[in-house]
Amino acid sequence: MNAFAALLTALERARSTGRKLELLTAYFKGAPAGDAAWALHLLTGRRPQRIASGPELRRWLGEATGLSEAVLEATYAHVGDLAETLALVLPPPPADITAPETSLQALLEETLAPLRGAGAETRKRALLALWRAYPQAPRLWLNKLITGGLRVGVGEGLTLRALGQAFGLDPAVLQHRWMIPQPPSAAAFEALVNPDNATLHWAAPYPFCLAQPLRDGALPPHPSTAVLAEWKWDGVRCQLVRREGNTALWSRGRERLEDRFPELAAAAEGLPEGTVLDGELLAWAEDGPGPFVELSRRLQRKRVTAALQRAVPVRFMAYDLLELNGEDLRPQPLAQRRQCLEALLTPSPAPALTFSPRLDNTSWESLTALRADARSQAVEGLMLKHEGSAYESGRRHQSWWKWKLDPETVDAVLLYAQPGHGRRANLYTDFTFAVWDRGALVPLAKAYSGLDEATLERLDHWIRRNTKERFGPVRSVTPTLVFELAFDSAHAAPRRKAGMALRFPRIHRWREDLTIEDADELETLKARLLPHG
Amino acid sequence: MTTPLLTLTDRGLHCPDGDFTIDPWRKVDRAIITHGHGDHARNGMGHYWTAAPGVPILRKRLGQYSPVEGVPYGERRAFGPVTISFHPAGHILGSAQVRVQRGDEVWVVTGDFKREPDPTCAPFEPVLCDVLVTEATFAYPIYQWPHPDTVMEEIYAWWQRCAAEDRPAVLYTYALGKAQRILAGLNAFSREPVWLHGAIDGLTRLYRDAGVTMIPTVPVSEMPRSDRGAGRLILAPPSAAGSKWAKRFRGASTGFASGWMQVRGTRRRKGYDEGFVLSDHADWPGLLRTVEDSGAKRVLATHGHTDALLAHLQGLGIEAQALATPYGDTEDG
Ligand SMILES: [Zn+2]
Numbered sequence: 001m002n003a004f005a006a007l008l009t010a011l012e013r014a015r016s017t018g019r020k021l022e023l024l025t026a027y028f029k030g031a032p033a034g035d036a037a038w039a040l041h042l043l044t045g046r047r048p049q050r051i052a053s054g055p056e057l058r059r060w061l062g063e064a065t066g067l068s069e070a071v072l073e074a075t076y077a078h079v080g081d082l083a084e085t086l087a088l089v090l091p092p093p094p095a096d097i098t099a100p101e102t103s104l105q106a107l108l109e110e111t112l113a114p115l116r117g118a119g120a121e122t123r124k125r126a127l128l129a130l131w132r133a134y135p136q137a138p139r140l141w142l143n144k145l146i147t148g149g150l151r152v153g154v155g156e157g158l159t160l161r162a163l164g165q166a167f168g169l170d171p172a173v174l175q176h177r178w179m180i181p182q183p184p185s186a187a188a189f190e191a192l193v194n195p196d197n198a199t200l201h202w203a204a205p206y207p208f209c210l211a212q213p214l215r216d217g218a219l220p221p222h223p224s225t226a227v228l229a230e231w232k233w234d235g236v237r238c239q240l241v242r243r244e245g246n247t248a249l250w251s252r253g254r255e256r257l258e259d260r261f262p263e264l265a266a267a268a269e270g271l272p273e274g275t276v277l278d279g280e281l282l283a284w285a286e287d288g289p290g291p292f293v294e295l296s297r298r299l300q301r302k303r304v305t306a307a308l309q310r311a312v313p314v315r316f317m318a319y320d321l322l323e324l325n326g327e328d329l330r331p332q333p334l335a336q337r338r339q340c341l342e343a344l345l346t347p348s349p350a351p352a353l354t355f356s357p358r359l360d361n362t363s364w365e366s367l368t369a370l371r372a373d374a375r376s377q378a379v380e381g382l383m384l385k386h387e388g389s390a391y392e393s394g395r396r397h398q399s400w401w402k403w404k405l406d407p408e409t410v411d412a413v414l415l416y417a418q419p420g421h422g423r424r425a426n427l428y429t430d431f432t433f434a435v436w437d438r439g440a441l442v443p444l445a446k447a448y449s450g451l452d453e454a455t456l457e458r459l460d461h462w463i464r465r466n467t468k469e470r471f472g473p474v475r476s477v478t479p480t481l482v483f484e485l486a487f488d489s490a491h492a493a494p495r496r497k498a499g500m501a502l503r504f505p506r507i508h509r510w511r512e513d514l515t516i517e518d519a520d521e522l523e524t525l526k527a528r529l530l531p532h533g
Numbered sequence: 534m535t536t537p538l539l540t541l542t543d544r545g546l547h548c549p550d551g552d553f554t555i556d557p558w559r560k561v562d563r564a565i566i567t568h569g570h571g572d573h574a575r576n577g578m579g580h581y582w583t584a585a586p587g588v589p590i591l592r593k594r595l596g597q598y599s600p601v602e603g604v605p606y607g608e609r610r611a612f613g614p615v616t617i618s619f620h621p622a623g624h625i626l627g628s629a630q631v632r633v634q635r636g637d638e639v640w641v642v643t644g645d646f647k648r649e650p651d652p653t654c655a656p657f658e659p660v661l662c663d664v665l666v667t668e669a670t671f672a673y674p675i676y677q678w679p680h681p682d683t684v685m686e687e688i689y690a691w692w693q694r695c696a697a698e699d700r701p702a703v704l705y706t707y708a709l710g711k712a713q714r715i716l717a718g719l720n721a722f723s724r725e726p727v728w729l730h731g732a733i734d735g736l737t738r739l740y741r742d743a744g745v746t747m748i749p750t751v752p753v754s755e756m757p758r759s760d761r762g763a764g765r766l767i768l769a770p771p772s773a774a775g776s777k778w779a780k781r782f783r784g785a786s787t788g789f790a791s792g793w794m795q796v797r798g799t800r801r802r803k804g805y806d807e808g809f810v811l812s813d814h815a816d817w818p819g820l821l822r823t824v825e826d827s828g829a830k831r832v833l834a835t836h837g838h839t840d841a842l843l844a845h846l847q848g849l850g851i852e853a854q855a856l857a858t859p860y861g862d863t864e865d866g
């Protein structure tokens with residue numbers, strides 16, 4: 001645990017990507033496989049289940065320190081991060097006591113895992129002992145594991161790069177192996193990083209090719225001049241794998257989805273052995289894509305009912321062919337892959353499995369006109385792809401571009417504020433915004449991104465001085481400030497107080513020129529954004 | 534009912550019977566100053582009294598000919614029916630608590646104070662009182678200072694690391710008090726001169742004049758322009774961070790010494806490479822110990838973050854309230 005805690009502390013202080021890469025590489029080189037497996041699991045964003053709830057931890061902290069609930073509540077509000085509050089409020093262990101040598105694996109598997117679901121008294125005793133044993137710095141990370149709130153913020157890409165460097169692996173090979181998620185174990189880790197390991201799981205998808213956002217204007221130059229234009233579908237990016245008589249449907253988040261979409265699994269049976277399609281999973285209404293919330297209904301169910309299948313039909317809109325007859329097509333130019341894809345899916349083996357049509361790309365004028373029409377087509381904009389490009393993984397290439405619609409906007413009033421995480425743990429950065437509904441302000445959306453550091457600091461100062469009430473770390477403020485929020489789309493949400501919800505809301509700007517009376521009315525928003533009622 | 538001994542007005546903490554105001558922020562005739570920091574010692578008062586070792590600092594801030602009178606620690610002065618005396622607060626050179634007595638009623642205003650050892654000033658001296666007006670800058674139980682010797686070791690180790698990499702080490706610190714405390718602490722490790730920003734250099738001279746032993750120092754302005762400070766430790770006020778002045782130290786590692794560095798969010802947000810937890814204010818145990826040592830039955834807390842402290846003291850059966858003052862607005866802690 002000590003080496004991992006030291007890594008996390010150092011990562012948090014590292015200012016450059018190069019330095020982070022160095023730290024991660026050194027850690028992976030030195031760590032035993034069991035520890036490295038867990039570290040990889042945690043660094044790539046998977047979180048351990050929490051062992052104790054916030055109120056439990058605060059109660060136990062009170063018992064351990066003799067501090068009252070009111071004092072701890074105020075302190076927590078000041079720090080904004082429970083794990084850190086716990087780490088700092090507890091007295092440091094005596095200087096002559098060194099931290100236990102327990103490995104990360106042993107701590108997680110032998111100490112923490114058995115505590116999950118154990119009685120309160122058992123958990124309390126175990127955690128108090130851990131708190132007493134560790135100095136403040138590792139104690140913070142320990143608490144993050146206990147509360148299930150560990151976020152490291154190095155990203156999967158960087159972690160894998162470091163892992164590749166540590167073991168001298170080709171990044172493409174490592175990324176391909178990585179596509180199959182494994183529970184953390186020494187054996188799985190050793191298989192992942194063994195340079196001589198040639199076997200790949202039958203279901204393994206390919207690392208996804210990601211698009212870069214295109215601002216208005218020209219497409220950056222590319223050796224191949226021809227450009228393929230398609231709609232940018234608003235669904236879930238997936239790969240459909242057909243091998244060895246089996247089907248796997250993978251989300252970009254490396255989740256297997258075929259059990260939730262049996263109609264796609266059935267359609268895939270018509271594909272030749274050794275086929276991998278890249279495309280978009282969509283809810284499909286009569287003649288076009290349905291709203292994303294419909295698809296969410298299907299995604300939420302691990303086992304789908306026939307009724308739900310009928311209520312929300314889906315479609316896999318394929319736009320690339322990565323493997324055919326067991327041959328890896330990724331090095332081929334897109335034009336050729338596309339030709340094979342169209343041939344393969346004409347006629348389509350099932351209505352649920354089609355390919356994404358090419359759009360007229362004869363000129364920028366026609367593309368601009370298409371993009372302007374995107375909202376009425378229920379798509380997010382356009383995709384532009386260089387026809388001569390190979391299928392490359394990640395985002396660090398110039399082959400795929402997404403040209404999204406301009407966002408919708410709303411002027412809303414700041415109502416609640418909550419501290420952020422990590423670097424922003426004691427800064428108010430997560431906000432709830434409201435609009436007018438018959439003379440009252442109703443919460444409409446939460447947003448946390450979009451403001452620069454200096455503005456956040458200024459806003460934080462204002463929030464602390466204009467707090468009305470506190471609910472744990474959340475503060476309600478006197479309604480005064482108006483912000484312009486941008487969002488991609490809106491949908492009806494009957495269980496919300498506002499009756500509607502925004503997709504990807506973010507703060508566009510602080511409208512210091514507006515007062516709360518200028519904020520938008522819920523009724524007009526609904527009329528504008530929810531045309532069907 | 535008699536008038537309260539001290540009461541908060543729009544000018545400061547005022548004593549009606551003695552007709553003086555402690556650390557006033559608006560014009561008054563008679564000002565009692567706890568110490569020379571900008572939020573406590575302001576221009577424009579008719580007459581100033583402060584603890585004797587603090588006079589040179591006050592004169593530097595207010596002007597060489599300002600009407601400042603020094604009173605030795607412990608010596609009593611009568612203001613009508615009220616007697617006052619200054620007692621060391623351990624905050625910076627010349628910092629004082631003010632003891633105010635009328636008959637057998639005693640109030641103590643701590644000003645800014647700390648309980649940790651500091652070779653640049655007289656150590657805090659507990660004073661018994663009925664009512665304690667205390668600062669509460671770091672009044673949360675997460676603030677428990679590490680021993681200052683440990684922090685000095687950390688600062689020195691960082692400097693040596695930077696020197697080994699041939700980089701400048703620029704340490705940002707409050708110019709009055711904290712900077713000199715660091716310079717005094719580093720004297721145990723090295724005789725290598727530390728470079729000072731102009732704002733720190735002048736104040737450091739006052740400390741040397743007062744007989745405080747510190748590591749050798751040179752003003753940055755006296756070093757050749759071509760020297761970019763590789764391997765040097767450079768002390769500067771936080772306001773110099775990111776300025777044209779700081780650009781000279783190319784490739785520098787930056788550090789910040791402040792009690793606020795205890796919290797990770799602040800540490801990361803401030804964007805310095807290193808954060809050293811070193812404060813001239815009392816930490817949570819220091820505040821509680823001081824309330825206990827004072828024997829006060831009533832506590833009034835100033836300087837911002839009072840909610841946890843008030844809740845805690847009330848739990849101990851002590852009458853505790855917040856006093857809204859503008860202190861702490863210009864200090865970095
Ligand atoms: Zn001060």
Ligand SMILES: [Zn+2]
Pocket residue numbers: 570572573645860861864
């Ligand atoms: Zn102050």
